[in-house]
Amino acid sequence: MTQIITALSDISARYDALFVDLWGCLHNGIAAFPDAVAALTAYRAQGGKVILVTNAPRARDSVARQLEQFGVPQESWDSIATSGDSARSAMFRGVVGSKVYFIGEPRDQTFFEPLSLIDDPVEITQVPLEEAEGIVCCGPFDAAADPDVMRPEFLYAKEKGLKLLCANPDIVVDRGEMREWCAGALARLYTEMGGESLYFGKPHPPIYDLARRRLAALGTDIPNEGILCIGDGIITDIKGAMGEDLDSLFITGGLAAKETKTTQQPEPDALSAYLQSEMSSPTYSIGFLR
Known part of the structure; x- marks a missing residue:
């Protein structure tokens, strides 16, 4: 059974690093959550490391610029691991061929910017579906459709x-x-129709490998028991943490606010019923990161 806590500080001394989700946890896609920023800033001030682990289909530099626009200061985090970086690495290694059909919005074209970390990268060309060797999906053409x-x-x-x-x-x-709908909804549909979808963000292993590399680059060697994953996605953040044998803190006031009857804190019986229905077991739960 998950333990409901009142603040990150209740448990933060047990962990040397946090893998923190962004959307629904640190911001709402428009502006930062001040209490979440304060909690992470205080954690870092005590020596903890914060790796932002996001399913954003963009490079970490792009995410960092967006965070600044939302009002998330650099003082609240150390490094960023994105699904976009993990997926871009795979694309430039040729996992879906060199001629690709692109699904996404114009702003997602940054996905195709050169990636210097790959030796001898495949030259990627965007083509009509009829000419494609594979598909790259950063999200729907219309997120409301x-x-x-x-x-x-x-x-x-x-x-x-x-x-x-x-x-x-x-x-x-x-x-x-x-x-809004995301790329995962399209990939799920394609898989249900019998197609093959390749995933690189949460809850799948590649992004956790990247997050650990980002952590190691800070000169810190932290074992699994010293890492806490934080997020509001039960099938991404929490499922991913469980798959990686990492402790987790479930933010109930995000995607599952209705199901968990969260105002400031989740209603215990509603939370229990929701976790049982999802067959999930986060280590801790809280209404909002604070």
Whole structure:
């Protein structure tokens, strides 16, 4: 059974590093959560390391600039591991071929910027679906549209045997009060239709490998028992932590606020019922990161 806590400081002394989700945990897609920023800043001031681990389909430099715009100061984190960086590495190694059909918004074109970390990278060209060797998906063309609109294209792609590289395994996010579809919803649909989707963000291992490399680059060797994962996604953040044998802190006031009846804190019976329905067992739970 998960332990409901009142503040990060209740448990933070047990951990030397935090792997912290962004959307729904540190910001709402529009502005930072001041209490969350304060909690992470205080943790770092006591010597803890904070790695932001996000399913954003972009490079970490792009995410850092966005965080600054949202009002998240550099003093609250040490480094960033993104699903985008993990997926870009795979793309430039050729996992979906060199000619790709791109699904995403114009702002996601940064995904195709050169990646200097790869030796002899594959030259990637964006082409129409009929000419593609694979698919790169950073998100829907329209985040408000039902993923089912892609069924005709996915049926054709499946019959051609194309693999879909999913740059963001999230199904939905809440931008302020608006819920939006993410690349994970499209990848899930493609898989359900019989296609093959490749994932690199939470809850899958590649992004945790990247997060550990980011942590090691700080000159810190921290074993699993010294790392706490924090996030509001039960099927991404918490499932990923459980798969990596890492402790977790579930932020109930994010994606699952309704199910857990969270105002300031989750309603214990509602939280228990929700976790049972999801077959999930976070180490700790709290309404909001503070």
